[in-house]
Amino acid sequence: MVKYFKKGVKTPEKINSNQQxxxxxxxxxxxxxxxxxxxxxxxxxxxxxxxxxxxxxxxxxxxxxxxxxxxxxxxxxxxxxxxxxxxxxxxxxxILDLEVETLPGVFLGHKNIxxxxxxxxxxxxxxxxxxxxxxxxxxxxxxxxxxxxxxxxxxxxxxxxxxxxxxxxxxxxxxxxxxxxxxxxxxxxxxxxxxxxxxxxxxxxxxxxxxxxxxxxxxxxxLFAGPTEILVIADDTADAEMVACDLLSQAEHGPTSAAVLITTSEKLAQETVSEIERQLKLLSTAEVAKIAWKDNGQIIIVNSDQEAVIEANSLAYEHVQILTKDPHFYLDNLTNYGALFLGPETNVTFGDKVIGTNHILPTMKAARYTGGLWVGKFLKNCTFQRCVPAASAMIGEYAVRLCELEGFAAHEAQAALRVKRYGHLL
Missing domain, CATH: 3.40.50.1980 (Nitrogenase molybdenum iron protein domain)
Incomplete structure (x- = not known):
């Protein structure tokens, strides 16, 4: 059963802000x-x-x-x-271009432009x-x-x-x-x-x-890449200093930044709250990070890794940091996230600044249907087709019947013309 140890700002306030x-x-x-x-x-x-x-x-x-x-x-x-x-x-x-003969004399393909x-x-x-x-x-x-x-x-x-x-x-x-x-x-x-x-x-x-x-x-x-989001998933093998540090790393971006901890350990949840308060006293960007944590910070306690996956997929956050004894469980089971950071040896800052993966990532639940920016986003996958004459007539016969079924007369005529021109080759 999910327990909210800490909740963020009330929804109506967010709605009013979004409208403005x-x-x-x-x-x-x-x-x-x-x-x-x-x-x-x-x-x-x-x-x-x-x-x-x-x-x-x-x-x-x-x-x-x-x-x-x-x-x-x-x-x-x-x-x-x-x-x-x-x-x-x-x-x-x-990302490869493609051309394949799908039927005798029918060639389909795509180019990445x-x-x-x-x-x-x-x-x-x-x-x-x-x-x-x-x-x-x-x-x-x-x-x-x-x-x-x-x-x-x-x-x-x-x-x-x-x-x-x-x-x-x-x-x-x-x-x-x-x-x-x-x-x-x-x-x-x-x-x-x-x-x-x-x-x-x-x-x-x-x-x-x-x-x-x-x-x-x-x-x-x-993609929609708005105010940053970080989700830390941690169990009793994680320490509060690292969890708090990882959460605040994104909270300092701005007062609308979201920082969430999902944990199977209530002890870690309690220690993280105390550790965030301690670190905020030392952080030069605390004025911003403190507001972000107060308004948009959450701590969710779950009973198992499986329950953590359900909650994480529902949030569909931009950055997901895994601090558990088996990080690869989340690599295998999470489906909605912008970028995944596996284990304490890596972190969101590496991805944001230098390691090589892209830091322009989906926010506002867009991770449900898209990944982050990559070369593929700048490429248009455009298809093409060509037929030898006999294949044109063969495909045309199917097309004539299917167009008649849908009542598209001009479509039917277009297909029928190919049957008329090339049908003698069948």
Missing amino acids: VKKTVEEILSQIEKGGDHALRTISRSLDSWSPDNFRLSDLQIAEIIEEVPIGTRKDILFAQEQVRNFAIKQRST PVEDVGCYIPGGRHPMVASSHMSIVTAKVAGVKRVIAFTPPINGAIPKATVCAMHFAGADEIYIAGGVQALAAMAFGTESIKAVDMIAGPGNAYVAEAKRQLFGIVGID
Whole structure:
């Protein structure tokens, strides 16, 4: 039987917040669609105190910015990007084109064609999300995308230099300094100075996630990657220090971040609450993490690993950290998650920053129907077919009867014409 040792914020508060986010996003998207560059500048000035002569950085500006980034930082960025690139290349090698003869003279196949224009959003806000440059831009380039543009917001009125460095190293063809919903709108609709893209990728806050939801159809999107979520599944072999540390690692992202512990040990649940209080006193980002834990933190006590799987699959969280005596049980049995971190030797931070798997992952229960960003998201699996004449006539006879069954006269005529032309070959 499931027991809630700690619950998060009340549902009506979340609903009210979501409604306000939706309304705000609608207004900004409408302004950018109608007003183009002028609207982008007006909103950027109002929200970010940012109104440069040109939102796009020139090659000279990029070169000067990179020179100001310490060499050690540049090396760290390149190391992380190499890990992401290596894994993406391995993933790409598993995606194969196909052509097969399914019946004598009938050939079916598919090609994996890269999206041509992609816009990558690199969040900023409280912290420069340098690693998001690797995850979206590098992955798109490995997939074969011809044009990748990237937006990132200014931070406290200044260009985030390390992020720009990462965007450039990752292979961005155009780099813009602008943030939030207005940046996604500019990429989707295009403006007088920005060519619209075919697809948008990248994580962000609740406003960015809602903007992607509203823009879907106008452009493609990678997935809904809103405020971060972490689920820790732990048993009596885990220690409270590590559990608390892992939960707070994502709670510090923002006040809407969700952190949940599912455990078979009530003792661990009690110790974790105390340990979180202790660590919050030492954490420089405690002001944010404390609110996230208070409003969105949960502790759920279950009776067994099997019951933990049921609860975890229902949550369908972005990050799932396994701290149990048999982590592979969860690898074998969990079905709804963005990324899985097996055992105490690994953690979400490794995945977020450097190990090579992608950190742009589904949130808000989207893990029920999609995985995270990978090269396959930037590829269109497009089918084709061809027939030899005799096969065309043979398939045509079936098609004629099936079209007649459904009452589609023009469809029937199309099939019948092939039977008429090639039927003598049967």
